[in-house]
Amino acid sequence: MKFGIVVFPGSNCDRDMAYVTQEILRQPTRLIWHQQTNLADIDVLIIPGGFSYGDYLRCGALARFSPVMEAVQAHAAQGKLVLGVCNGFQILTESGLLPGTLIRNQGLHFVCDRVAVRVERNDLPWTREYLPQEVITLPIAHGEGCYYADSATLASLAVNRQIVLRYHGSNPNGSLEAIAGICNLRGNVLGMMPHPERAADQVLGLTDGLKLFQGILLGVAA
Amino acid sequence: MAITYQVQIYVTLRPSVLDPAGVAVESGIRQLGYAQVEQVRIGKYIQLKITALDLEEAQQQLEQICDRLLANPVIENYRFDLVPITQEVAK
Numbered sequence: 001m002k003f004g005i006v007v008f009p010g011s012n013c014d015r016d017m018a019y020v021t022q023e024i025l026r027q028p029t030r031l032i033w034h035q036q037t038n039l040a041d042i043d044v045l046i047i048p049g050g051f052s053y054g055d056y057l058r059c060g061a062l063a064r065f066s067p068v069m070e071a072v073q074a075h076a077a078q079g080k081l082v083l084g085v086c087n088g089f090q091i092l093t094e095s096g097l098l099p100g101t102l103i104r105n106q107g108l109h110f111v112c113d114r115v116a117v118r119v120e121r122n123d124l125p126w127t128r129e130y131l132p133q134e135v136i137t138l139p140i141a142h143g144e145g146c147y148y149a150d151s152a153t154l155a156s157l158a159v160n161r162q163i164v165l166r167y168h169g170s171n172p173n174g175s176l177e178a179i180a181g182i183c184n185l186r187g188n189v190l191g192m193m194p195h196p197e198r199a200a201d202q203v204l205g206l207t208d209g210l211k212l213f214q215g216i217l218l219g220v221a222a
Numbered sequence: 223m224a225i226t227y228q229v230q231i232y233v234t235l236r237p238s239v240l241d242p243a244g245v246a247v248e249s250g251i252r253q254l255g256y257a258q259v260e261q262v263r264i265g266k267y268i269q270l271k272i273t274a275l276d277l278e279e280a281q282q283q284l285e286q287i288c289d290r291l292l293a294n295p296v297i298e299n300y301r302f303d304l305v306p307i308t309q310e311v312a313k
Binding site for chain 1: 238239240242243246266291292294296297
């Protein structure tokens with residue numbers, strides 16, 4: 001199973017992500033510069049965190065027009081897996097692959113912390129290794145992670161079970177419905193603010209993110 | 223004949239969206255002693271020049287630019303003003 005990690009000018013979690021897929025999962029991994037447009041060899045696409053294009057205008061707004069994004073759209077339309085983490089989540093909402101948007105944290109501060117996150121459904125390739133409603137600990141590090149959508153969109157997210165991750169206990173950024181991660185209708189595109197790649201190696205002290213990656217492997221094997 | 227317009231674009235948060243930065247600035251203003259100030263909202267101001275065949279074409283393109291990039295319709299509204307600054311005769 002081959003992982004592709006999209007690299008924009010300003011991405012900074014790409015190497016961490018590649019470390020997890022290559023060194024921990026032992027899967028072939030290709031870093032994809034944002035100007036490349038052929039993703040035919042890739043099974044799972046990951047849009048990593050960072051500050052693509054310096055977060056100019058709005059987070060993710062400029063990355064959306066990179067040449068690679070058309071191929072990302074096509075990849076998602078084929079039902080293949082796409083994961084966006086942090087800035088990657090912001091890019092997925094800006095590009096319309098996921099509904100809503102991420103705005104300035106309610107407290108205005110950049111929040112760098114470890115937070116409790118509840119896995120709301122475990123019937124997705126992303127979450128099948130977690131228990132139902134399992135509460136896990138993941139790192140977050142963002143200034144614009146407050147999930148916002150209008151009430152009709154929020155209602156449809158609930159009806160279609162698109163809320164995959166919620167902050168548990170305290171809400172670090174004011175996200176509506178305490179949303180930490182959502183998927184598209186089909187479930188093959190997941191966006192999340194917490195960083196699973198920073199919680200996948202024992203050396204870092206947290207490993208709750210590893211199951212997300214292991215679930216992906218199972219998903220394709222099944 | 224092409225006309226160049228000087229354009230001023232205002233991107234503002236939709237009324238339904240909370241603006242924590244606006245709230246913080248409002249409290250700063252009040253700290254300064256201006257107690258009568260309220261409803262501070264922070265938006266973006268963008269200026270550019272655009273050349274088009276006529277006003278209608280310029281407006282159409284600006285709407286597309288705002289819809290596609292400058293504003294996020296989930297949280298923002300926009301409006302713009304255009305002033306013609308040159309009028310070139312086609313060569």
